Structures are given as structure tokens and as C-alpha cells.
Amino acid sequence: MCRNIHQLHNFEPPATRDEIQAAALQYVRKVAGSTRPSAANQEAFDRAVAAIAAATAELLDELVTSAAPKNREVEAAKARARAEKRYAS
Template sequence: MCRSIRTLREPYAEEVTPADIEAAALQYVRKISGFRAPAAHNAEAFHAAVAAVADATRTLLDQLVVRGGPAPAARPAPDGR
């Protein structure tokens, strides 16, 4: 996997923004597909993959429990609620 992808989970990242998640998802899809930018006929599949990876990443980060940290339900939602 690409070494330049930042670790987004606690304690390595104090705050993870939606932009951080989108950037990581885009970098992952680029790496897997081999395309920096897809051709027009592949754009829909490429962008759908980025969205799916970003959703999976949000779910993963929301559900991870870091030893010594608060339980997932105790953490504030990404939108601050």
C-alpha cells in the first residue's frame, strides 16, 4: 500500500476531517485502479468507488475502539453533535 497515506485513527490523528477521509479514499482508489484520473468512460465507476471507500472509512473510524480511549458511542459525531 502507498506509504504516504496518513493514519487517520486515534491517537495518530486528533481530528479527522471529511476532507482527510475523501483524500485517503481518492488515493486508495488511484493506487488500486492505476489511474490518477479516469477516462470519461470510467469516471462514474471511479467516483463511486471513492465514495464507497470514504463511507467504509467513516464507518471504520466510528466503530474502532482505541485502548484507553472513550468507547465509540461516547465520541462526538464528526459534525460536532
């Protein structure tokens, strides 16, 4: 999985359209192997991002869980602590 794509399910507040779009863009960039497509490939690239964003939004709408929603700030703090420990010199 792309390291830049973050978990979007079961957060309070729920994932925004911008977060879903960013995840779709990162996925397409990874699969395509480039961050900026050529002019000849731009339309296909944009269609793929839109399709993946739509599928992701549908998936998130349909997923169910009995777990309590995670707090974004708490999870971000945990990630920062892990990064500090990992990259400490």
C-alpha cells in the same frame, strides 16, 4: 499500502471528512493504476471513492482504543525528523 495514505485513527482532533476523502481517493488511484480516469470510467471511479470514504468513516467511528489520542503536530514533527534523517546528504 500507499505512501500517501496516512493513519487516520486515534488523533486529536479526529480525522476530517477531507482527510478521509483524500485517503479514499489515493486508494482508488492506486488500485485503478491512474490518477485521472477516462471519461468512460469516471462514474465508476467516483462511486468507488465515495464507497471507500463511507466505509473508512464508519470504521473510524467504530474503532475503540485505550491509548491516548496522538497529537497531530507532534506526529508531523516526528515524521519530518525521520525524513530529514533519511534524506540527509
